[in-house]
Amino acid sequence: MADTDTVRRRKPEPKTASQETASASEDSEVEEIIRPGFPPHSDSQNGGKKKKAPKRQIEDEDESNPWLLDILRVISFLFLASCGLSYLISNGETFFWGMSHPPNYLQLEWWKSQLRGPIYLTPTELAAFDGTDPSKPIYLAINHTIYDVSANRRTYGPGGSYNVFAGVDASRAYVTGCFAEDRTPDMRGVEEMFLPLDDPAVDNKYWSPEELKDLKRKEMEEALKKVNDGLKHWVNFFGKSKKYRFVGYVKRDKDWLKKEPVPKLCEAAGRGRTPRSPPEDGKKEH
Structure with missing residues (x-):
């Protein structure tokens, strides 16, 4: 029985506090032996923090x-x-x-123009902005107002289909369609393209002199309105465009029209005129 008791393992008795401290110290020493070259762990090395x-x-x-x-x-x-x-x-x-085409308030040049205000150019000064000089913007004018059309340099620059409008106020050409001949803001006589041709044989046959005079007055009013509407269309086109920017105005003498001869109606615009037609209500002949 004694041998059996010796062989049988006994349950380890709980260690006292002093024994646990000693055991921990021994474990630390064993760790130092097993991991040579590594300094022993110490709370003091970490500022006393774990x-x-x-x-x-x-x-x-x-x-x-x-x-x-x-x-x-x-x-x-x-x-x-x-x-x-x-x-x-x-x-x-x-x-x-x-x-x-960013809106104006996102364009630096627009803000610059707002700060400095509109510019005023004479026709000679305006001509320098026809796109020939690539370092300058391209300007055109319509109804004496100047716009920067540099955003469409391919069209308004040299060789472009509308280069004739660059560097000039060609208001007349916008209505007549004669781009090469009518590069001027002088609108005098443009209304003729909307007036019928006189034909005495027909006119005297259907209208008395007073009636014919009154008829011609009405025809002139309608023709002037068509000229105004035609020019206004293009004025609004540039004025409301998000692509083109307002720059300023063309500077001219107040009586500049008096110094210029009245332009003749260009041939292309004149070809659209036809003789006055008889009244449609079947009015009796005079």
Whole structure:
């Protein structure tokens, strides 16, 4: 029985506090032996603090640097807001402000012109902005108002289909269609293209002198209105354009028209005139 008791393992008795301290000291010494060259662990080396778990350490770093996350949030918000604003202003054209024709308030030259006000150019000075010099903008004028059409240099620059309008006020040509001949703002006589030709044989046959005079007065009123409407169309075209920018005005003498001969109606515009037609109501002959 004694041998059996010796072989049988007994349950270890609980260690006292002094025994646990001694055991921990022995474990430390064993660790130093097993891991030579490594300094023994000591709370004093870490400022008396225990090493934190990695997860807890990351959480502490996030809590100690909240401004990094705030900056990322602000940048993300501004980026999304910029994309949305670009989409709205460009009417769905782009999210990144790459508009073909940005509104005036997004153009530096527009702000410069607002600060300095309109410019005033003589016809000779205006001619220098016909696109020949690539370092200068391209200007054209209509009804004495100057616009910058540099955004469409291919059309208004040298060799372009509408280069005849660059560097000049060619208001007359916009109505008559005679681009080469009518590069002038003088609108006198343009109404003729909307007036019927006199035909005494027909006129005296259907109208008395007083009736014919009254008829011609009405025809002149209608012709002048057509000239005004035709010019107004192009004035509004440039004035309301998002592509072309208002620059200023053409400077001329007040009595400049008196110094110029009345232009003749160009041949192309004159070809559209026809003799006055008899009345449609079957009026009796005189």
